[in-house]
Amino acid sequence: MSKKVGVIGATGAVGIEMVKVLKDRNFPVGELHLFASERSAGKKLETPFGEIEVELFSVAAAKEMDFVFMAVSGDFAKEFAPQIATDDGAIVIDNSSAFRYDDAYPLVIPEINPEDAKKGRLIANPNCTTAILAVALFPLHKNFGVKRAIVSTYQATSGAGAEGMAELEAESKNYLAGKEVKNEFFAHPIPFNLIPHIDKFQENGYTKEEMKVTWETQKTFGEPDFKISCTAVRIPTFRAHAESCTIETEKPITPEEARKVLADAPGVKVVDDPEKLEYPMPLNATKQYDVEVGRIRKSLVFENGLDFFVCGDQLLKGAALNAVQIAELLV
Ligand SMILES: NC(=O)c1ccc[n+]([C@@H]2O[C@H](COP(=O)([O-])OP(=O)(O)OC[C@H]3O[C@@H](n4cnc5c(N)ncnc54)[C@H](OP(=O)(O)O)[C@@H]3O)[C@@H](O)[C@H]2O)c1
Structure with a gap:
């Protein structure tokens, strides 16, 4: 049966991808409503569903939907998501960290804990870095028992939204033209740099982005004591996050066994032939649904x-794709 679907934050980096994924995966969209703030209300967007006029967000309009995909800030979600996800309202899948x-509230990665999707009308979508790693880490954990995992990330500017990407593009041009390079969005200039600081520093010295990887892996795996730590780094790429991961396992593990397990894992593509110069990279993972795993x-x-390297499109598996996959579990 076709559904009334709303995307809130439809003009943003995640919202735009959400609309494409809904079409691409043939989600049963009967009516599609695109919501944003007064900045964009009235604008006409070219979408795979045709031209659609952006509507000013209101709780009343969102409650008319069957499914609402929310891609705005955590503060926005905290205020409005519970008002929409009432029994007479819509099922809300929220991309912010407000409820994770x-x-x-359930936090769901369909390849890992699909059963949790039915535990509420407001469902949290995971952090992009966590989702990309978890689809590769979970099958290894199930088969070999991961005792501990240590992760470093290489995160694209679009992970910080459309403005992050815009700053990389504009300031790279300034850098190459020998002009002053500014940083309004990132803590430091991003062109030809990398910044080991994403989100706010916590009391324990980790950043919130790093703690999200720990907290969300523990919650989706259903193992509050799962040992995983992360160093999160912003790099000057446009799209797709990469992560290097070291694991210690209970059982002996060989690269061949790991490749076999990962080749059968949903959402994962093994790209691991160093002789042919084949390994995961952002340019290859961009716009792909599967997360690439290699350098095993x-x-x-x-x-x-084991040591291995993963790369995935954080706007897709790390956001829009995962959200639509959650909704698919519920139709
Ligand atoms: N970027 C990623 O890779 C990624 C991955 C996973 C999760 N997330 C999360 O997803 C959410 C959206 O991120 P993003 O990167 O897409 O951000 P973004 O590119 O900055 O887009 C923000 C969107 O929110 C809308 N918005 C802002 N204030 C609003 C309001 N008062 N009412 C209605 N709409 C409003 C904006 O619309 P206007 O055009 O009206 O300003 C825009 O469509 C964030 O919580 C982020 O943490 C992002």
């Missing part, structure tokens, strides 16, 4: 352990 760490090798540090 609250036990009252036996750890030199742990008796039972």
Whole structure:
């Protein structure tokens, strides 16, 4: 049966992808409403569903929907998502971090904990970095028992929204023209740099982005004591996050066994042929649904352990695709 679908934040980096994914995956969209603030209300957007005029967001209009995909800020979600996800309202899938760490709300990665999607009308979509790593880490954990994981990330500017990408483009041009390079959006100039600081610093010295990887892996795996730490770094790419990961496992593990498990895992594509110069990279992972995994090798540090590299489109598996996959579980 076709559904009334609303996308709030439809003009943003995630919202634009959400509309494309709904079409691409044949989600049963009967009516599509695109909502944003007064800045964009009235604008006409070219979408795969044809030209659609952006509507000014209101709780009343959003409650008329069957499904609402929310891609605005955490503060916005905190205020409005519970007002929309009432029994007489819509099912809300929220892309912000507002509800992810609250036990009252499910946090779902369909390849990992699809059963949790039915536990509420307001469902949290995971952090992009977490989702990309988790689809590769979970099958390894199920088969070999991951005792601990240590992660470093290489995160694209679009992970910070459309303005992040715009700053990389504009300031790279300034840099190459020998002009002053400004940083209004990032903490430091981003062109030809990398910044080991994403989101706010916490009391323990990690940033919130880094703690999201820990908290959300623990919640989606259903293992509050799962040991994982992260160093999150912003780099001057436009799109797709990369992550290097080291794991220690309970059971012995070889790269060949890991490749076999990952080749059968949903949402994962093994790209691991160094002789042919094939490994995961942002330019290849961009606009792909699957997360690429490669550079799989036996750890030199742990008796039972591996090093590997993943790369995934954080606007897709890290946001829009995962959200639509959650909705698919509910139709
Ligand atoms: N970027 C990523 O890779 C990524 C990945 C996972 C999760 N997320 C999360 O997804 C959310 C959206 O991120 P984004 O990167 O898409 O941000 P973005 O590019 O900055 O887009 C923000 C969107 O929110 C809309 N908006 C702002 N204030 C509004 C209001 N008062 N009422 C209605 N709409 C409003 C904006 O519309 P206007 O055109 O009217 O300003 C725009 O469409 C954030 O919570 C982010 O943390 C992002």
